Amino acid sequence: VNSKATVTGTFVLSVFTAVLGSLEFGYNIGVINAPQKMIEQDYNATWLQRYGEPIPSGTLTSLWSLSVAIFSIGGMLSAFCLGFVSEWLGRRKAMLINNLFAFIGGSLMALSKLCRSFEMMILGRFIIGAYCGLASGLTPMYVGEIAPTSLRGALGTLHQLAIVTGILIAQILGLEVLLGSQELWPVLLGLTVVPTVLQMSFLPFCPESPRFLYIVRCQEHQAKRGEQEVGDMLAEMKEEKRKMEMERKVSILELFRSPLYRQPIIISILLQLSQQLSGINAIFYYSTSIFIKAGVQSPVYATIGAGVINCAFTVVSLFLIERMGRRTLHMLGLGGMCICAVIMTMALALLDSVPWMSYICMLSIFGFVAFFEVGPGPIPWFFVAELFSQGPRPAAMAVAGFSNWTANFIIGMGFQYVADLCGPYVFLIFAVLLLFFLIFTFFRVPETRGKTFDQIAANFNERSVGGMMDMDMDMDLDKPSTELDYLGEESIN
Numbered sequence: 001v002n003s004k005a006t007v008t009g010t011f012v013l014s015v016f017t018a019v020l021g022s023l024e025f026g027y028n029i030g031v032i033n034a035p036q037k038m039i040e041q042d043y044n045a046t047w048l049q050r051y052g053e054p055i056p057s058g059t060l061t062s063l064w065s066l067s068v069a070i071f072s073i074g075g076m077l078s079a080f081c082l083g084f085v086s087e088w089l090g091r092r093k094a095m096l097i098n099n100l101f102a103f104i105g106g107s108l109m110a111l112s113k114l115c116r117s118f119e120m121m122i123l124g125r126f127i128i129g130a131y132c133g134l135a136s137g138l139t140p141m142y143v144g145e146i147a148p149t150s151l152r153g154a155l156g157t158l159h160q161l162a163i164v165t166g167i168l169i170a171q172i173l174g175l176e177v178l179l180g181s182q183e184l185w186p187v188l189l190g191l192t193v194v195p196t197v198l199q200m201s202f203l204p205f206c207p208e209s210p211r212f213l214y215i216v217r218c219q220e221h222q223a224k225r226g227e228q229e230v231g232d233m234l235a236e237m238k239e240e241k242r243k244m245e246m247e248r249k250v251s252i253l254e255l256f257r258s259p260l261y262r263q264p265i266i267i268s269i270l271l272q273l274s275q276q277l278s279g280i281n282a283i284f285y286y287s288t289s290i291f292i293k294a295g296v297q298s299p300v301y302a303t304i305g306a307g308v309i310n311c312a313f314t315v316v317s318l319f320l321i322e323r324m325g326r327r328t329l330h331m332l333g334l335g336g337m338c339i340c341a342v343i344m345t346m347a348l349a350l351l352d353s354v355p356w357m358s359y360i361c362m363l364s365i366f367g368f369v370a371f372f373e374v375g376p377g378p379i380p381w382f383f384v385a386e387l388f389s390q391g392p393r394p395a396a397m398a399v400a401g402f403s404n405w406t407a408n409f410i411i412g413m414g415f416q417y418v419a420d421l422c423g424p425y426v427f428l429i430f431a432v433l434l435l436f437f438l439i440f441t442f443f444r445v446p447e448t449r450g451k452t453f454d455q456i457a458a459n460f461n462e463r464s465v466g467g468m469m470d471m472d473m474d475m476d477l478d479k480p481s482t483e484l485d486y487l488g489e490e491s492i493n
Contacts, residue, residue, distance in 0.1 A: 010207065011146065015155060017202040018142045019162040021095060021135035024102060024195040026166020028128050030307070031192070032068055033288065034174025034300070035185040039121070040064055046116045065413065067122050072409035074129025075136070079401030082137040083252070083394030087216065091142040091209045095199065098138065101131035102196040110190025128192060136381075137401045141393070144385035145209040148233060149452055152386070153321040160378035161314040167284065168307035175300065215241045215390045236452050240389055243454070250392035252399055261396075264387040267445055268400045271330070271380035274437035276407030278337055279430030280372045282415045283365060294351065294361040302362060306369050313373035325449040326379050326386075327441060333375015334438040340368040341431035348424030376437075380404075386448040386456055 043063055047055035055063075078101075085094050108124030140159045147155045170188075174180040179188035213219045214237050250258075255265045283290065287306055291299035320329055344364040347357045384400040385393065419426045446459050 007151075010205075013202060014146055014206040015143055015158065017199055017206050018095065018139050019158050020195045020199040020202075021098070021139045022159045022162035023166040023169075024192055024199075025132040025135050026163035026168075027170045027192055027195070028071065028132055028166075029163070029284065030167035030170030031174060031189060032071075032125075033284070033303075034171065034176075034180045035188060036064065038180070038182050038185045039067070041182065042113055043118045046118055049116060063118055063122075067118075067125055069409060069412050070122055070126045071129035071132070072405055072412055074126040074131075075133035076402055076405040076409060078130040078133030079137055079405050080133075080398055082134060082401055083398040085134065086138060086141060086212075086394050086397075090217075091138060091145065091212055092203060092206060093208075094134065095138050095142065096203045098131055098134045099196045099200045101127050101134075103193055105129075105131060106190050106193040106196065109192075110186045113186045124189075133401060133405060136404070137397045140381045140385055141397055142209055145211040146207070149236070149450065150322070153326065153449060154318055156381065156385070157314065157318040157321055157378040159381055160373070161311070161318065164307070164310040164314050164373065164377070168304070168311055171304050171307045175304075211237055211240075211390065236454070239452075239454055243389060243391075250395050252395045255392060255395055255399060261388075261392055263444075265396055265399060268380075268384045268387060268396055269403045270437065270440055271383050271445070272400045272404040273407050274330075274334065274434075274441070275376045275380045276404055276411060277430070277433050278334070278372060278376050278437070279341060279411075279427060279433075280369070280376070281408060281411045282419075282426075282430070283368065287365070290365065291362070293348070295355070295358040296362060306365060309366050309369050310373055313370040314377060317374050317378050320374070321378070322449060325447045326383060327445050327447045330375040330379045330445070331438055331441050333371045333373075333377070333379075334434050334441065336371030336374070337368055337376070338431050338434035338438065340364045340371060341427040341434060344368065345425055345427045345431070348427075351424070383445075383448065386451075386453065389453055 040060055043060060044055045047053075047059075088094075089097060105124045105126075105128030108120045108127065110124075112118065112121035112124065139162075140156060143155050143159060144152055172178070173188055173191070179185065179191075210233070214234075250261065255261045283306070287303040288299045291302040296302045317329065324332075341364075344361060347361040347364060350357045351361065380400070384396055388396040415426075418429070422429070446456065448456050451459070
């Protein structure tokens, strides 16, 4: 595809508008960290006003943990509905209606102090979590479907870039001198409605995904109108549609039952787990306390430093992804993180006896974040979109999203307890997990760079073990596979 011909004003507007959802997702991950003490004081004041006594510390811890973790529960539930919603409403309308969740959630959080209600705060976090669960699937799905093959990787990375930019904006605005103060924290939480209003204003001017229009809704005329680079794209979509007419809509259960989809869905789930169980969220949720332990003078600014590195290396990944390939970058990221986790453990363990280890500790945290953004950050999200054709894609996205949010919830709830138990050795657990994911990626994950959805499917045929001798004629990657076997793959038992 001639990428220059494809990048039109409408295309740029569509991608920008879609990733506003990812920006908001990132903002809501990062926003809760800084004002923790202020919000806890308000919970206490509310309790005092209602019951005439200070809040018991156990109750306060539970309420705070719930405020943080209910976000992931909202995300888990809505991510599971992603397939149904994106098919029923279409990608664009689903993004538009999803903004209502963000608006309601943001408003509830912003007004919770005024109304003296921690219930409003918790409900707001749940609703904004539901928004983020849908946005985290709809954005990469929409961007992946409107992007030409040659730009799909780089544009897929924009989803992650917007997330980390959102986290960084939240960290900076959360400084006490800005909005992280006792009076202004409701404004900090309420600001999440700004990207919502922007996205709602721009979406009517964006086209629906031509892949969705042509393949799901069978509206060839509309799809052509929404697609500038008609020739190559339409040929690819026609081939995909022909395949899809042979394959039924795939339910979530079928993804696991059918030998055709089992390997790709296991790969998708493990890639999502490699993102969340790498330990990155442990660093983001508790970075300030980790930096205090490491003896850093201004831990808040060190956390913002980690946020800046996060953004910088996402941009690096943007340029590398079409040159080096998805699989290579993912392995590079996992390997680098594993080494940094081991160094961090050693530095934290030696901190009391060797004071200058605090610098090593900081450097290894920064390295950990940098390697995350090269591989496990951006890559799992659009691998799912690339491993599945239109038939099973929505169900696969829902399963992958659900796995991601569930792992996120487990880390959010469990890390503090495990850290208290293991002390400085907590990151060794992550190092072992990273090593496992690295080995898995090396042996099981195919390269998808520059291939059409069809060729990726044929690649699975080639890798399949067992029968299927009659499909030998289809193994040439340059020729689209013609059997009923989209992603055909004998189960490896």
